[in-house]
Amino acid sequence: MRTRLLLAAVTAMLAGGQTKTVTDAEVMRVHRSTLLIDTHNDVPSRTVEGFDIGSRTGTGHTDIGRLKEGGVGAQFFAVYVAASYVNGNRSANRTLQMIDTVRHDIVDRYPNDFVLATSAKDIEEAHRKGKIAALMGIEGGHAIEDSLRLLRDYYDLGVRYMTLTHSNTNNWADSSGDVTDAQVKHHDGLTDFGKQVVREMNRLGMMVDISHVADKTFWDALEASKAPIFASHSSCRALTSHARNMTDDMIMALAKKGGVVQVNFYCGFISQKFRDNDAADTKALDARMAQETAGKNLSEPDRQILSEKLRKEMGLSRATLADVVDHIDHIRKIAGIDAIGLGGDFDGVSCTPIGLDDVSKYPNLTRVLLEKGYSAEDIRKIYGGNFLRVMRAVEAAAGK
Numbered sequence: 569m570r571t572r573l574l575l576a577a578v579t580a581m582l583a584g585g586q587t588k589t590v591t592d593a594e595v596m597r598v599h600r601s602t603l604l605i606d607t608h609n610d611v612p613s614r615t616v617e618g619f620d621i622g623s624r625t626g627t628g629h630t631d632i633g634r635l636k637e638g639g640v641g642a643q644f645f646a647v648y649v650a651a652s653y654v655n656g657n658r659s660a661n662r663t664l665q666m667i668d669t670v671r672h673d674i675v676d677r678y679p680n681d682f683v684l685a686t687s688a689k690d691i692e693e694a695h696r697k698g699k700i701a702a703l704m705g706i707e708g709g710h711a712i713e714d715s716l717r718l719l720r721d722y723y724d725l726g727v728r729y730m731t732l733t734h735s736n737t738n739n740w741a742d743s744s745g746d747v748t749d750a751q752v753k754h755h756d757g758l759t760d761f762g763k764q765v766v767r768e769m770n771r772l773g774m775m776v777d778i779s780h781v782a783d784k785t786f787w788d789a790l791e792a793s794k795a796p797i798f799a800s801h802s803s804c805r806a807l808t809s810h811a812r813n814m815t816d817d818m819i820m821a822l823a824k825k826g827g828v829v830q831v832n833f834y835c836g837f838i839s840q841k842f843r844d845n846d847a848a849d850t851k852a853l854d855a856r857m858a859q860e861t862a863g864k865n866l867s868e869p870d871r872q873i874l875s876e877k878l879r880k881e882m883g884l885s886r887a888t889l890a891d892v893v894d895h896i897d898h899i900r901k902i903a904g905i906d907a908i909g910l911g912g913d914f915d916g917v918s919c920t921p922i923g924l925d926d927v928s929k930y931p932n933l934t935r936v937l938l939e940k941g942y943s944a945e946d947i948r949k950i951y952g953g954n955f956l957r958v959m960r961a962v963e964a965a966a967g968k
């Protein structure tokens with residue numbers, strides 16, 4: 569009885585925002601018990617330019633050493649195709665180059681560290697062997713150049729999710745990135761062909777990813793899909809007002825259909841304070857960037873790395889670990905523990921939360937979750953259990 573009273577007191581304390589003390593050993597014990605699956609990482613945009621993921625340069629957010637330090641068990645590498653490739657129909661070319669960099673420059677180059685995975689079973693097997701499961705997700709539906717044949721080719725090459733749009737509306741799906749742009753031809757969500765794309769993804773067993781899409785596209789995809797759908801890297805709009813984030817209604821509907829929201833760590837998606845300071849910070853940062861890059865022709869990933877370095881040097885706004893946990897808490901509150909996952913967006917952004925600076929820092933998140941009262945079982949679900957459930961459901965619905 570006394571124990572029960574004590575437990576109730578601790579729970580009340582935690583509910584009141586208090587935290588409990590957790591030892592380093594406890595953090596690592598729980599962290600190592602997870603199969604940590606991050607569903608969005610943009611380091612292929614660096615490896616395709618020649619970056620060696622086996623080198624520990626300290627630049628960017630991802631390399632083999634830091635993935636291991638962070639206890640990452642499976643990593644979805646983004647086959648990111650910028651909207652600019654639509655001009656001149658170069659999207660398929662770029663998609664194939666990005667798939668090649670994951671397979672050739674990451675997996676084949678470091679076979680002792682990575683193994684290509686294309687199923688939930690593969691992920692678990694890689695983990696048992698002590699290797700990092702490498703998976704691929706296409707970011708930007710324009711990659712298929714409006715052809716279901718290309719979609720099937722990408723599946724055959726190992727792609728296991730596709731984000732229906734990036735920041736650009738394509739010929740069959742509206743994006744959240746240009747929804748207010750009157751110059752863009754919109755479709756009010758998904759076109760009939762867009763619904764066919766979703767159904768073909770279902771038939772193949774490719775996960776439907778609704779990160780980046782316009783709200784109406786989300787609702788159309790949810791209705792069209794026979795399998796659960798997911799957000800590979802999105803956060804909560806109720807906490808941080810950004811069109812890229814999901815409303816409570818969207819999160820609850822997604823969860824009801826068995827899906828999962830993989831929380832994005834980008835400062836601009838998780839910290840309202842960051843957003844409020846953004847105009848002033850961006851002005852100051854742009855001025856410094858112009859100085860630093862004068863006469864240089866930097867690649868997009870290198871610009872991003874420089875921008876992050878300057879942001880830290882100048883002491884501009886960043887998000888915190890607490891912001892990440894707020895988004896996790898919010899999803900738990902409205903949709904339950906089974907609807908939460910992680911999609912950090914590392915190497916795709918120029919601002920990461922303090923304490924979650926790169927892929928090696930995942931144990932810090934485990935610590936904060938434990939301090940907040942999350943159980944080891946909760947953390948295992950958030951870190952990968954929920955995602956594996958969705959992946960298995962998509963696999964089970966395939967071929968029908």
Ligand SMILES: [Zn+2]
Pocket residue numbers: 707780801916
């Ligand atoms: Zn993205």
